[in-house]
Amino acid sequence: MILVTGGLGMIGAHTARALLDLGEQVVVTTYRQTDVPSFLAGRVAVEALDVTDRDAFLALGKQYAVTGIVHLAGSIPGENPVDFYRTDLTGLLNALDAARAWNVRRFSVASSLGVYLGRSEIPWREELDLPSVDLPHHIIAFKKAVEPITTHALQGTGVEPVLLRIGSIWGPLMDPESAFSPIPSYVSAVLRGEMPRPLPSGEGGDSCYGPDAGRAIALLAAAPSLRHTTYNVSAGRPSTNHEIVAALRAITPAELLPEGPDGGVDEKPYLDITRLTEETGFTPRFDAASAVADYFAWRTKNPR
Structure with a gap:
């Protein structure tokens, strides 16, 4: 056990x-x-x-x-x-x-x-x-x-x-207003029918x-x-807010989903998971689109 x-x-x-x-x-x-x-x-x-x-x-x-x-x-x-x-x-x-x-x-x-x-x-x-x-x-x-x-x-x-x-890390059970990821609060606003705070499209990194x-x-x-x-x-690859917003736009009304400017952000650090993959066979099952869809479906039925 x-x-x-x-x-x-x-x-x-x-x-x-x-x-x-x-x-x-x-x-x-x-x-x-x-x-x-x-x-x-x-x-x-x-x-x-x-x-x-x-x-x-x-x-x-x-x-x-x-x-x-x-x-x-x-x-x-x-x-x-x-x-x-x-x-x-x-x-x-x-x-x-x-x-x-x-x-x-x-x-x-x-x-x-x-x-x-x-x-x-x-x-x-x-x-x-x-x-x-x-x-x-x-x-x-x-x-x-x-x-x-x-x-x-x-x-x-x-x-x-x-x-x-x-x-x-973000996803089901995370505090919807957590300061550690902008995604849950963005989705929360969408579910309330409110205008989310724009996310700079080029920002992101390890997620x-x-x-x-x-x-x-x-x-x-x-x-x-x-x-x-x-x-x-981690996922072993960086992601951007643009990917998250694009994934949400595919399943929700686009007019509710503002996206901030790129801003020319430099590449953000992220974790290499080669060691994890080689020893356990782990590869992520979720990309940005499937993660957003899964989380959105979860949040329609759960408060966090």
Whole structure:
């Protein structure tokens, strides 16, 4: 059985579904989110858990024969960044304690494409050295620290660490007004019959649809063997707002879909997924058009 922390969040839920589709048994933990998406209902065990509660975390090992952990639970920084770091670090350390105590086969943990910031190469590949630069967000700073903490904490234990450098993910279950992707709020405006804020057509970069990201993570978590510790998780190609708007125009009235000017934007960085593909066989199932169509259909029936 594989434990997915944060398993009712966007990435966690799609990961859990993909693991189920691979034939794995799955238990997900949740803290704030209580609604189980339709594609998981009746298929997974759901446990309410504050990952900062070490005793409660370790107690799950008495209920379930956990053989792998995918640690995706995390919080959003507030006014005091120390509180954010304390919360997420405590959750990480408790998850690592559980991995060691239960002697799981593999411990996968969310990192971020943001760890590559400062590298000028495009695309970003796992073998690149990570530069020392000022980072624009507390979440990226924490994810960068997660990597050495995880590998050193599991060294010599027999538990295999897998660092998931996750790209820009969007799709079903994402906060419709999230600041991390302009697509959900644009679609929300269209569904309300309102004029969306124009998206500069040439802007974009790394972007991956949630179900694809979940399947990539699941394949890494369930693979019989892996040759590396670090893997990029994304679509493996850049996309632009123009592609998104064009896909929406194909299924909705064009007059509701403004598009901003190109602006001459330079090429944006994105993640190379050659390593992921070679070792797991992963290739994205969704391109921009099919992802937009799928998401639009989902949002006509679901609030997020």
